[in-house]
Amino acid sequence: MRSVTIKDVAEKAGVSVATASRVLSGHPSTSSAARTAVEQAATGLGFRPNAQARSLRRTSTQTIGLLLPDIRNPFFADLAHAVEQRASEAGYVTVFGNANESSEQQDRYFDVMLSQRVDGLIAAPQGDRAGLEGILGSGLPTVFVDRVIEGADVPSISPDNRTGIREAVEHLIARGHRRIGYIAGPQSTSTGRERLQAYKEALAGSPAELSSDLVYIGDFQAASGAAGAHTLLNLPEVPTALLAADSLMSIGAISVCNERGLAIGSDIAFVGYDDIEAFTLLNPALTVIASDVDAMGTGAVDMLMQVITGEPATSRVLPSRLIRRGSTPELPEGTGA
Amino acid sequence: MRSVTIKDVAEKAGVSVATASRVLSGHPSTSSAARTAVEQAATGLGFRPNAQARSLRRTSTQTIGLLLPDIRNPFFADLAHAVEQRASEAGYVTVFGNANESSEQQDRYFDVMLSQRVDGLIAAPQGDRAGLEGILGSGLPTVFVDRVIEGADVPSISPDNRTGIREAVEHLIARGHRRIGYIAGPQSTSTGRERLQAYKEALAGSPAELSSDLVYIGDFQAASGAAGAHTLLNLPEVPTALLAADSLMSIGAISVCNERGLAIGSDIAFVGYDDIEAFTLLNPALTVIASDVDAMGTGAVDMLMQVITGEPATSRVLPSRLIRRGSTPELPEGTGA
DNA sequence: TTGTATGCGTTATCAT
DNA sequence: ATGATAACGCATACAA
Numbered sequence: 001m002r003s004v005t006i007k008d009v010a011e012k013a014g015v016s017v018a019t020a021s022r023v024l025s026g027h028p029s030t031s032s033a034a035r036t037a038v039e040q041a042a043t044g045l046g047f048r049p050n051a052q053a054r055s056l057r058r059t060s061t062q063t064i065g066l067l068l069p070d071i072r073n074p075f076f077a078d079l080a081h082a083v084e085q086r087a088s089e090a091g092y093v094t095v096f097g098n099a100n101e102s103s104e105q106q107d108r109y110f111d112v113m114l115s116q117r118v119d120g121l122i123a124a125p126q127g128d129r130a131g132l133e134g135i136l137g138s139g140l141p142t143v144f145v146d147r148v149i150e151g152a153d154v155p156s157i158s159p160d161n162r163t164g165i166r167e168a169v170e171h172l173i174a175r176g177h178r179r180i181g182y183i184a185g186p187q188s189t190s191t192g193r194e195r196l197q198a199y200k201e202a203l204a205g206s207p208a209e210l211s212s213d214l215v216y217i218g219d220f221q222a223a224s225g226a227a228g229a230h231t232l233l234n235l236p237e238v239p240t241a242l243l244a245a246d247s248l249m250s251i252g253a254i255s256v257c258n259e260r261g262l263a264i265g266s267d268i269a270f271v272g273y274d275d276i277e278a279f280t281l282l283n284p285a286l287t288v289i290a291s292d293v294d295a296m297g298t299g300a301v302d303m304l305m306q307v308i309t310g311e312p313a314t315s316r317v318l319p320s321r322l323i324r325r326g327s328t329p330e331l332p333e334g335t336g337a
Numbered sequence: 338m339r340s341v342t343i344k345d346v347a348e349k350a351g352v353s354v355a356t357a358s359r360v361l362s363g364h365p366s367t368s369s370a371a372r373t374a375v376e377q378a379a380t381g382l383g384f385r386p387n388a389q390a391r392s393l394r395r396t397s398t399q400t401i402g403l404l405l406p407d408i409r410n411p412f413f414a415d416l417a418h419a420v421e422q423r424a425s426e427a428g429y430v431t432v433f434g435n436a437n438e439s440s441e442q443q444d445r446y447f448d449v450m451l452s453q454r455v456d457g458l459i460a461a462p463q464g465d466r467a468g469l470e471g472i473l474g475s476g477l478p479t480v481f482v483d484r485v486i487e488g489a490d491v492p493s494i495s496p497d498n499r500t501g502i503r504e505a506v507e508h509l510i511a512r513g514h515r516r517i518g519y520i521a522g523p524q525s526t527s528t529g530r531e532r533l534q535a536y537k538e539a540l541a542g543s544p545a546e547l548s549s550d551l552v553y554i555g556d557f558q559a560a561s562g563a564a565g566a567h568t569l570l571n572l573p574e575v576p577t578a579l580l581a582a583d584s585l586m587s588i589g590a591i592s593v594c595n596e597r598g599l600a601i602g603s604d605i606a607f608v609g610y611d612d613i614e615a616f617t618l619l620n621p622a623l624t625v626i627a628s629d630v631d632a633m634g635t636g637a638v639d640m641l642m643q644v645i646t647g648e649p650a651t652s653r654v655l656p657s658r659l660i661r662r663g664s665t666p667e668l669p670e671g672t673g674a
Numbered sequence: 675t676t677g678t679a680t681g682c683g684t685t686a687t688c689a690t
Numbered sequence: 691a692t693g694a695t696a697a698c699g700c701a702t703a704c705a706a
Contacts, residue, residue: 016693029691051452052389053683056698077414084435093449096433098421112430115388254618278615281591353677358701390699393682
């Protein structure tokens with residue numbers, strides 16, 4: 001596995017390594033004779049520049065890190081795709097890390113990214129500022145995506161967590177619902193906190209009930225969505241509508257409704273989060289809260305490029321909105337409050 | 338952004354870089370005095386070893402490449418998760434590339450992986466041997482996962498594409514279906530080819546119809562599943578059952594059935610591919626063909642480790658099977674042949 | 675045990 | 691335009 005080096009190329013081309021290097025990295029001061037000789041030798045030998053050695057001399061690795069909580073969550077898969085495409089267009093390779101919604105794995109990956117000397121980092125972080133001092137203190141150009149850490153001086157691009165939730169709650173109230181169960185995300189994430197907050201705010205002063213009984217705090221995984229649905233549906237006064245804070249928990253919760261023979265859209269209303277294609281397949285199709293994942297991914301890369309080049313970057317909040325479909329019909333008379 | 342180097346650590350600890358290096362890389366020959374001094378200095382300075390420099394000296398980068406066709410496909414997202422976890426356990430960082438079901442992007446990434454000097458590569462490849470000569474000739478330890486390239490001397494771990502399809506077709510025939518439409522994967526992939534082949538073989542000599550009209554060749558993306566469903570459902574003699582070769586195409590096709598007001602399970606039978614959680618939410622739940630993604634991912638990593646250490650590795654085929662659910666009921670009398 | 679010196683593959687500086 | 695050479699950060703062979 002000893003790879004062919006620039007020295008081999010230079011030898012075969014009959015020039016010095018300096019000249020070979022100049023040709024291969026597109027330096028202007030090269031004769032056309034040298035150019036052809038070196039290029040022939042390089043392709044003939046199947047030469048691949050060693051990125052390690054190159055980035056040792058240069059200051060950049062042309063590499064960015066992408067740290068996500070869960071690649072199996074369709075939202076983050078879409079995000080990864082968007083980031084990766086945009087980064088690739090900008091000439092960057094994406095080093096990907098999956099934190100598995102775990103703080104320890106997240107820390108491990110921060111270390112890895114630092115060691116790999118990525119030129120920048122895009123992360124959907126977890127926890128508070130204390131846990132991120134390594135990254136924050138390192139000076140590594142960083143952008144937060146989807147999730148935000150309060151008090152950290154890191155530009156971010158995140159969804160408007162409040163508007164979508166508020167619209168959803170108001171929508172359900174307008175349809176006659178007075179007991180709206182909420183399956184929340186982990187409070188160690190900004191999305192989890194803000195969405196729960198928005199749910200409470202939308203309920204406060206409304207005709208619908210605001211009670212901690214109606215809230216189950218999950219962890220953005222399908223199993224917790226199922227657990228949440230069980231808990232809420234076992235309440236003495238069963239909610240007439242369910243709202244979940246991400247797609248995986250939505251899946252878990254819907255599955256429980258099905259098991260229990262509760263027909264979504266007739267026996268119980270349901271609002272999911274994130275516009276997963278499969279949700280449109282359900283019958284009735286799922287009403288969801290969604291924002292533009294692609295815009296978030298490409299925006300994150302663009303923002304990171306700004307940070308890397310030293311331009312000032314200002315955080316952005318992307319709109320989110322309610323997409324009304326069949327799972328939230330009018331509540332039949334007398335069923336609600 | 339000038340990072341702190343081992344030289345800084347050595348200075349602060351009052352030792353030579355050699356001693357610092359020895360301490361930091363766990364070399365036995367170090368005094369406890371030196372150990373504590375160096376370790377204190379390192380943590381005090383926030384030292385992170387430069388992985389580039391390190392792997393320039395060592396022969397390994399402790400990095401593996403993972404080249405997948407489409408991270409938005411839940412099957413590959415699950416696969417990525419499994420690979421990444423197992424690699425991480427083995428002390429490897431995963432560099433991830435998304436080929437977007439495109440040969441050009443795949444080639445670009447092969448180059449990137451080579452340049453990054455990954456210690457090994459796990460790929461779900463596309464195309465034929467000709468397009469892969471770069472990788473094949475490079476000597477880079479490689480394992481194919483899910484997809485295979487005929488004639489390439491690369492160990493692989495892939496699903497048994499035939500059994501699942503055969504079971505599905507036989508199941509449909511047993512339920513009375515005689516016109517079974519098939520939405521196939523791209524013939525540039527082994528999975529696409531083998532599954533189509535299995536479909537044809539299962540039909541040959543059976544009471545059901547074998548005709549090229551009943552086959553639509555898609556590209557493993559949702560849009561092509563929709564196009565396939567349209568084409569097949571526009572046939573003069575409409576199929577009574579549909580079978581799709583991956584989950585994304587299944588989604589596209591189901592969505593078309595819904596649009597057309599064809600109730601799956603009663604108006605038309607449907608068999609999907611890959612056991613996506615959302616498929617169990619459908620009403621009726623989807624009958625699918627599936628194999629064990631986790632086993633495939635961890636198996637691929639283990640196999641790659643063998644190849645890297647020079648042990649002989651033999652290709653494995655993982656079983657796939659039909660999971661019967663509600664979308665393929667008995668055909669009502671007189672509707673079929 | 676520790677330090678000195680060398681090399682990994684590449685690019686940049688400085689002569690020529 | 692080209693070549694010799696130093697330097698990037700780290701790990702090791704060799705000496706001490």
